[in-house]
Amino acid sequence: MLHRRRAPLLAGLAAMSTALVVTMTGPAGAQTGSPPPAATSAAPSAADPFAVSGVRVDINGSNPTTVRDQAIREAQAKAWTELYRRLVPGGGNPPRLSDGEIAKLVQGFEIDEEKVSASRYVGAITVRFRPNAVRDALGQSGGAAQYVEPPSRPFVILPVTLTDGRTILWQDRTPWRAAWEARQPAASLVPLVVPDGELSDAQAISGEDAVAGNADALARIAQAYKAGGVVVARTDLPANGPDPARGLTVDVTRYGLDGTRENQTVQVKGGGTADELLNRAVASVGTQVDDSWKREHTTATGPEQNTLVRVPLTAVNDWVETRKRLSAVNAVTRNTLMSITRSEALITLTYRGAPEQLAQALARQDLGFTHAAPPVAAPVAAGYPALPAPSADWQLTLLPRGSGAASAGAVPSAATPMASPTSLAPSAPMDAGAVGTMGAPPRNLGTLPAKSAP
Numbered sequence: 001m002l003h004r005r006r007a008p009l010l011a012g013l014a015a016m017s018t019a020l021v022v023t024m025t026g027p028a029g030a031q032t033g034s035p036p037p038a039a040t041s042a043a044p045s046a047a048d049p050f051a052v053s054g055v056r057v058d059i060n061g062s063n064p065t066t067v068r069d070q071a072i073r074e075a076q077a078k079a080w081t082e083l084y085r086r087l088v089p090g091g092g093n094p095p096r097l098s099d100g101e102i103a104k105l106v107q108g109f110e111i112d113e114e115k116v117s118a119s120r121y122v123g124a125i126t127v128r129f130r131p132n133a134v135r136d137a138l139g140q141s142g143g144a145a146q147y148v149e150p151p152s153r154p155f156v157i158l159p160v161t162l163t164d165g166r167t168i169l170w171q172d173r174t175p176w177r178a179a180w181e182a183r184q185p186a187a188s189l190v191p192l193v194v195p196d197g198e199l200s201d202a203q204a205i206s207g208e209d210a211v212a213g214n215a216d217a218l219a220r221i222a223q224a225y226k227a228g229g230v231v232v233a234r235t236d237l238p239a240n241g242p243d244p245a246r247g248l249t250v251d252v253t254r255y256g257l258d259g260t261r262e263n264q265t266v267q268v269k270g271g272g273t274a275d276e277l278l279n280r281a282v283a284s285v286g287t288q289v290d291d292s293w294k295r296e297h298t299t300a301t302g303p304e305q306n307t308l309v310r311v312p313l314t315a316v317n318d319w320v321e322t323r324k325r326l327s328a329v330n331a332v333t334r335n336t337l338m339s340i341t342r343s344e345a346l347i348t349l350t351y352r353g354a355p356e357q358l359a360q361a362l363a364r365q366d367l368g369f370t371h372a373a374p375p376v377a378a379p380v381a382a383g384y385p386a387l388p389a390p391s392a393d394w395q396l397t398l399l400p401r402g403s404g405a406a407s408a409g410a411v412p413s414a415a416t417p418m419a420s421p422t423s424l425a426p427s428a429p430m431d432a433g434a435v436g437t438m439g440a441p442p443r444n445l446g447t448l449p450a451k452s453a454p
Contacts, residue, residue, distance in 0.1 A: 048191065049189055050134060051128040052082045054125075055075040055125050057074050058120075058121075073099050073103075076102050076103060076127050080097065081094055083129060086188075086189055087134075087138065089144075089148060106128070109126060109127045146298050149331065150191075151228045153226060155228060156227045157192040157231045157285075158210045158230060160234040160235075161177065162234065167207035169207035170202040170207070175237065175242065179279055180194050180233075183282050189293055190293050192286060193227065204217065210234075213232075228256070229254060232253045233251075236249070244272055248267075249268070250268065252266055252288060256328075258325075264292065304352055305350070308348055310345075310392040310396070311395070312344050323335070326365075329362055331353070331361035332349055333350050333352070335348070366399040366400065370395050371394060371395070372392050372393055
């Protein structure tokens with residue numbers, strides 16, 4: 001198995017009782033226990049951008065229970081700082097929150113490793129946060145005005161090696177692939193999952209398909225890992241491995257399930273050993289993917305607000321395509337269908353920030369967001385009361401593919417002519433319910449009462 005898996009908390013708790021049977025070591029007679037044994041889980045820990053892994057704590061005290069609780073509180077505070085810097089462009093210091101306020105943001109935690117004695121706790125802890133609670137807290141108490149909305153699903157990373165004219169992805173275990181297999185969960189905004197490399201993966205996509213950007217093959221491997229897209233990281237390596245003195249060049253292409261594609265080149269300076277060079281290249285690719293995502297998915301902090309929006313419909317597939325594009329707009333946390341006819345739909349958009357900022361995010365998915373003209377009252381038959389028409393201040397319009405990003409800055413007025421809907425290929429209908437929130441579901445997590453440290 002190529003990606004590392006974390007032990008569930010219940011397995012760690014079972015091992016903690018054993019870890020308390022300790023041996024005396026060191027001149028001060030410090031008692032240390034062994035870390036809990038590893039166990040497989042259903043999904044890699046790195047697949048949640050609202051989780052911070054491997055938070056190190058070292059706490060001294062007089063009571064083992066008190067020391068452990070204090071260590072968990074410190075881990076949660078450190079994790080909150082790390083998560084804030086991950087999500088906020090430019091980083092900086094997060095809003096000052098009490099231990100109790102931070103605890104309310106935490107969904108749970110996992111013990112990665114620990115050593116416990118009567119007076120000391122040393123360990124590494126993974127802290128998982130509640131996505132919506134974090135979004136609300138980012139702008140509090142002088143916090144950030146904007147943050148980067150992480151992807152709702154991880155991306156599959158395909159490390160492709162070109163050696164002596166051969167394109168290698170699954171056939172051999174190249175040094176480039178081995179470096180990705182050894183990658184530790186890090187402070188990553190865009191979670192990257194390395195495929196297992198089983199027969200089903202090789203059947204889904206070949207190295208040639210990955211390099212050529214075969215859409216069907218990319219969709220198959222993304223579907224196999226429930227991913228939001230695929231990143232192809234291709235590099236040229238001699239048969240005997242990289243030359244540390246010459247550095248490394250990696251061609252990185254990120255493919256979205258909506259057909260978007262972005263190419264970048266990562267240059268890694270030489271120095272150190274071959275393994276160190278490859279590890280730096282892996283880290284550089286991850287950083288480049290994160291930076292690219294930040295440029296495209298910055299949205300406003302602040303409380304959620306609801307806006308009633310009119311969606312004109314002129315073709316059978318307009319509604320299906322509108323919902324498909326809306327699902328790719330991270331600034332929209334929910335969209336709810338209120339009513340629909342042959343000519344228009346009324347939806348409620350739930351989002352953060354100002355309408356102008358929402359318009360920029362919608363434009364990147366080729367959706368026009370304009371002030372709506374006043375509704376025209378329908379003729380009323382004699383003797384029947386007139387029913388008030390729903391008032392929508394905004395209108396959402398399908399734009400031709402590729403035309404929205406150029407005008408992502410301004411919000412057109414009601415007088416601006418609407419682009420005519422494009423001719424769209426049929427696609428599968430989407431659920432009319434709300435767009436799901438992001439973050440992994442709870443997995444055997446521990447919790448800690450929200451109270452002040454003793």
